[in-house]
Amino acid sequence: xxxxxxxxxxxxxxxxxxxxxxxxxxxxxxxxxxxxxxxxxxxxxxxxxxxxxxxxxxxxxxxxxxxxxxxxxxxxxxxxxxxxxxxxxxxxxxxxxxxxxxxxxxxxxxxxxxxxxxxxxxxxxxxxxxxxxxxxxxxxxxxxxxxxxxxxxxxxxxxxxxxxxxxxxxxxxxxxxxxxxxxxxxxxxxxxxxxxxxxxxxxxxxxxxxxxxxxxxxxxxxxxxxxxxxxxxxxxxxxxxxxxxxxxxxxxxxxxxxxxxxxxxxxxxxxxxxxxxxxxxxxxxxxxxxxxxxxxxxxxxxxxxxxxxxxxxxxxxxxxxx
Amino acid sequence: xxxxxxxxxxxxxxxxxxxxxxxxxxxxxxxxxxxxxxxxxxxxxxxxxxxxxxxxxxxxxxxxxxxxxxxxxxxxxxxxxxxxxxxxxxxxxxxxxxxxxxxxxxxxxxxxxxxxxxxxxxxxxxxxxxxxxxxxxxxxxxxxxxxxxxxxxxxxxxxxxxxxxxxxxxxxxxxxxxxxxxxxxxxxxxxxxxxxxxxxxxxxxxxxxxxxxxxxxxxxxxxxxxxxxxxxxxxxxxxxxxxxxxxxxxxxxxxxxxxxxxxxxxxxxxxxxxxxxxxxxxxxxxxxxxxxxxxxxxxxxxxxxxxxxxxxxxxxxxxxxxxxxxxxxxxxxxxxxxxxxxxxxxxxxxxxxxxxxxxxxxxxxxxxxxxxxxxxxxxxxxxxxxxxxxxxxxxxxxxxxxxxxxxxxxxxxxxxxxxxxxxxxxxxxxxxxxxxxxxxxxxxxxxxxxxxxxxxxxxxxxxxxxxxxxxxxxxxxxxxxxxxxxxxxxxxxxxxxxxxxxxxxxxxxxxxxxxxxxxxxxxxxxxxxxxxxxxxxxxxxxxxxxxxxxxxxxxxxxxxxxxxxxxxxxxxxxxxxxxxxxxxxxxxxxxxxxxxxxxxxxxxxxxxxxxxxxxxxxxxxxxxxxxxxxxxxxxxxxxxxxxxx
Numbered sequence: 001x002x003x004x005x006x007x008x009x010x011x012x013x014x015x016x017x018x019x020x021x022x023x024x025x026x027x028x029x030x031x032x033x034x035x036x037x038x039x040x041x042x043x044x045x046x047x048x049x050x051x052x053x054x055x056x057x058x059x060x061x062x063x064x065x066x067x068x069x070x071x072x073x074x075x076x077x078x079x080x081x082x083x084x085x086x087x088x089x090x091x092x093x094x095x096x097x098x099x100x101x102x103x104x105x106x107x108x109x110x111x112x113x114x115x116x117x118x119x120x121x122x123x124x125x126x127x128x129x130x131x132x133x134x135x136x137x138x139x140x141x142x143x144x145x146x147x148x149x150x151x152x153x154x155x156x157x158x159x160x161x162x163x164x165x166x167x168x169x170x171x172x173x174x175x176x177x178x179x180x181x182x183x184x185x186x187x188x189x190x191x192x193x194x195x196x197x198x199x200x201x202x203x204x205x206x207x208x209x210x211x212x213x214x215x216x217x218x219x220x221x222x223x224x225x226x227x228x229x230x231x232x233x234x235x236x237x238x239x240x241x242x243x244x245x246x247x248x249x250x251x252x253x254x255x256x257x258x259x260x261x262x263x264x265x266x267x268x269x270x271x272x273x274x275x276x277x278x279x280x281x282x283x284x285x286x287x288x289x290x291x292x293x294x295x296x297x298x299x300x301x302x303x304x305x306x307x308x309x310x311x312x313x314x315x316x317x318x319x320x321x322x
Numbered sequence: 323x324x325x326x327x328x329x330x331x332x333x334x335x336x337x338x339x340x341x342x343x344x345x346x347x348x349x350x351x352x353x354x355x356x357x358x359x360x361x362x363x364x365x366x367x368x369x370x371x372x373x374x375x376x377x378x379x380x381x382x383x384x385x386x387x388x389x390x391x392x393x394x395x396x397x398x399x400x401x402x403x404x405x406x407x408x409x410x411x412x413x414x415x416x417x418x419x420x421x422x423x424x425x426x427x428x429x430x431x432x433x434x435x436x437x438x439x440x441x442x443x444x445x446x447x448x449x450x451x452x453x454x455x456x457x458x459x460x461x462x463x464x465x466x467x468x469x470x471x472x473x474x475x476x477x478x479x480x481x482x483x484x485x486x487x488x489x490x491x492x493x494x495x496x497x498x499x500x501x502x503x504x505x506x507x508x509x510x511x512x513x514x515x516x517x518x519x520x521x522x523x524x525x526x527x528x529x530x531x532x533x534x535x536x537x538x539x540x541x542x543x544x545x546x547x548x549x550x551x552x553x554x555x556x557x558x559x560x561x562x563x564x565x566x567x568x569x570x571x572x573x574x575x576x577x578x579x580x581x582x583x584x585x586x587x588x589x590x591x592x593x594x595x596x597x598x599x600x601x602x603x604x605x606x607x608x609x610x611x612x613x614x615x616x617x618x619x620x621x622x623x624x625x626x627x628x629x630x631x632x633x634x635x636x637x638x639x640x641x642x643x644x645x646x647x648x649x650x651x652x653x654x655x656x657x658x659x660x661x662x663x664x665x666x667x668x669x670x671x672x673x674x675x676x677x678x679x680x681x682x683x684x685x686x687x688x689x690x691x692x693x694x695x696x697x698x699x700x701x702x703x704x705x706x707x708x709x710x711x712x713x714x715x716x717x718x719x720x721x722x723x724x725x726x727x728x729x730x731x732x733x734x735x736x737x738x739x740x741x742x743x744x745x746x747x748x749x750x751x752x753x754x755x756x757x758x759x760x761x762x763x764x765x766x767x768x769x770x771x772x773x774x775x776x777x778x779x780x781x782x783x784x785x786x787x788x789x790x791x792x793x794x795x796x797x798x799x800x801x802x803x804x805x806x807x808x809x810x811x812x813x814x815x816x817x818x819x820x821x822x823x824x825x826x827x828x829x830x831x832x833x834x835x836x837x838x839x840x841x842x843x844x845x846x847x848x849x850x851x852x853x854x855x856x857x858x859x860x861x862x863x864x865x866x867x868x869x870x871x872x873x874x875x876x877x878x879x880x881x882x883x884x885x886x887x888x889x890x891x892x893x894x895x896x897x898x899x900x901x902x903x904x905x906x907x908x909x910x911x912x913x914x915x916x917x918x919x920x921x922x923x924x925x926x927x928x929x930x931x932x933x934x935x936x937x938x939x940x941x942x943x944x945x946x947x948x949x950x951x952x953x954x955x956x957x958x959x960x961x962x963x964x965x966x967x
Binding site: 012064067081298308309319321 | 567627641661801
């Protein structure tokens with residue numbers, strides 16, 4: 001029996017603001033799970049703290065709403081203990097690029113097979129609109145007493161520098177594209193990162209749905225010219241595989257950086273980078289511990305009639321007094 | 323002169339990286355293979371190379387478990403050790419040293435702190451002696467210490483086999499030679515040293531041969547040169563008992579493996595790191611039934627916050643998971659500890675205390691984090707806190723804490739300290755069958771699959787809810803750091819808040835009823851003694867040995883050792899403490915944290931407090947002397963101990 005979209009929806013009423021970009025992201029996550037027909041109990045959605053972090057409560061899978069900035073370490077532990085789980089981590093830009101930035105980098109180094117979706121709206125919504133680490137220098141969203149006096153971090157570049165092997169960007173109001181990106185991210189063998197541009201209708205009055213949609217820059221016929229565009233339309237090829245020649249790899253990195261820096265009147269979305277040349281952390285562990293996948297740490301039998309099954313004799317022998 | 327057989331306090335010192343540990347391990351191994359019991363204490367700086375470190379061994383025909391103030395033999399191969407430690411040698415003791423170094427002046431030893439130079443120098447100045455190693459030797463000799471000069475370099479350079487080697491190689495053998503000289507002094511068969519060398523350098527035949535040669539020439543030289551027998555002697559004892567020589571980091575690591583801990587996440591920090599590296603070095607191990615193998619995954623994270631969060635995450639997936647740290651790292655873990663508390667998720671934090679606050683004394687001993695461990699984290703949530711008193715308890719407690727964590731679905735802190743981490747002792751093999759593995763209300767896959775509906779935090783009579791783990795069919799559930807309803811979704815409902823607070827808090831009430839008494843506290847000695855010493859943690863060894871001495875001298879003293887600090891067995895403590903006429907608290911901290919805890923729960927205050935906070939462990943002699951001082955009515959209410967180098 002196939003799973004329907006209803007099977008991925010919990011009965012918890014969402015308390016996001018009307019018009020929030022989070023709804024689109026939530027739908028896209030649920031649709032991608034349905035697309036892949038993943039058993040809900042084999043999926044765990046982890047989150048940090050903030051508006052975005054309420055997401056797991058609305059999804060009918062295991063949901064773990066953790067601490068501010070700490071979603072990735074929690075998710076890492078769960079995944080390493082049971083590599084057979086499908087783990088999706090979600091959180092906002094303050095959560096991931098501010099208080100959690102160290103973990104974002106640390107996790108990038110590992111190339112675990114999990115997916116991190118960053119809801120990026122440039123503000124701290126739940127605490128009423130302070131500047132987030134992705135708000136541009138000098139911008140003054142509506143609840144800021146003064147213009148933002150710090151610069152913005154670029155999540156895509158930071159992801160690349162840290163070692164994320166799949167890097168994409170979606171837009172909260174382009175659900176069909178975002179669903180595909182999240183599915184590709186989940187299916188990617190390794191650590192995948194999806195930044196989602198997510199207008200906050202309550203506190204970010206600069207990067208609004210209208211702004212992304214280009215309502216302020218109409219053509220001669222009066223049609224809005226959207227700022228967001230799809231990299232696929234430019235025939236962007238994000239793939240780096242073992243067959244990609246070294247020179248070509250360098251060129252692709254160059255294009256990646258160029259695209260990651262593009263902002264303002266043209267904002268690329270889609271898959272920026274798909275690097276298949278690195279093995280995953282789980283594979284590295286599996287090379288050392290051959291039972292890692294068949295008997296993962298979380299599912300290994302540790303007792304028999306309440307007696308420990310571990311044989312300590314070799315450990316004792318090693319320290320034995322002769 | 324009475325010959326004392328098989329009771330020895332021996333110390334070796336030198337610059338870090340110069341082979342002090344190797345020499346100490348060699349000597350310990352030689353003693354242990356002769357059937358003797360060995361206790362070792364390692365003191366070192368937070369430094370890679372060059373600063374002064376030393377290793378103290380006690381050797382006996384019965385188990386020994388603590389450091390002492392009174393040395394019998396000081397073995398040195400550098401000037402600094404002779405200068406720093408010669409005053410520590412008890413009457414009738416011996417000092418072995420390198421004759422070539424005797425003219426070394428204090429100012430040529432850059433690591434000798436100004437305070438040490440001044441204190442020692444003052445004594446020399448008064449006697450009109452120059453500030454040199456030789457003057458320290460003279461003072462020792464005047465006190466009746468026998469001096470044993472050994473020309474290490476000449477011995478090496480005149481030996482046919484060894485003289486061909488480059489000087490750098492020769493120099494490395496001085497520590498072997500100092501161990502051999504000690505064996506000669508104690509009239510202990512050289513074969514045990516040679517056996518130790520074979521074990522130490524197993525597989526490196528050439529190195530073994532050279533070291534055995536160096537040991538032989540030193541032993542022969544010593545025997546020929548110093549013919550007068552020394553007051554102490556070591557004789558091998560017949561023993562068929564299989565023993566291991568183990569430190570606390572290893573004992574805890576073994577306990578974790580036995581307990582089925584399968585994920586350990588950590589960030590490097592002294593004195594906890596060696597446990598994690600031990601585990602990673604033994605990540606695969608055989609199983610008792612002979613087929614298949616077990617494993618523990620050790621994850622080095624980017625910081626301690628990630629370490630505890632990853633351990634909790636692994637716990638959500640169903641692994642028995644832990645992290646291991648010290649004070650500064652534990653400070654960073656406070657928030658996550660509360661998350662595990664509100665989410666009723668088992669996690670074990672192994673906390674090795676060291677001198678604080680801040681970076682404090684990174685490699686030194688202190689019991690300064692009891693109150694912190696009891697309260698770390700905002701808000702109120704249940705935690706169990708277990709303090710081990712010796713290496714054996716450290717092993718078995720390391721198994722028990724996982725049972726507590728799963729039975730009560732809450733964080734458990736296993737409190738140890740630098741002393742326990744680095745103390746080394748000979749023990750019979752531990753027996754993991756002594757501790758049953760209890761996984762509490764964890765549901766099997768079959769049980770979970772049969773659930774018709776499931777609430778992770780369901781209210782139950784026991785206050786403990788059946789637990790599923792991520793990935794189990796039938797058990798889909800939610801967790802949140804917010805207050806939640808039974809299904810794990812966020813709530814701010816005042817009634818649910820009350821019920822949830824009570825559900826969590828009441829788990830500790832059950833814990834106190836269910837955990838056996840000897841896991842909560844141990845009353846050592848005569849229950850009706852007039853004086854009760856109260857302590858906890860690594861001071862156990864010193865207190866117990868002092869207790870024996872005091873009672874042998876017809877004093878009436880017992881020792882109440884605290885083990886379970888949270889929940890606290892207040893009623894039992896009241897009953898015991900009310901019986902005694904005099905109460906003496908002993909702790910390695912400034913403020914008497916355990917005494918405060920007891921007073922908080924029972925209203926009973928200690929009459930006296932023996933306190934030490936110089937980063938060095940309390941010795942048996944310090945306990946004995948300060949308790950006697952108190953009993954003699956001569957002591958202030960707070961006795962501050964100063965011993966240590």
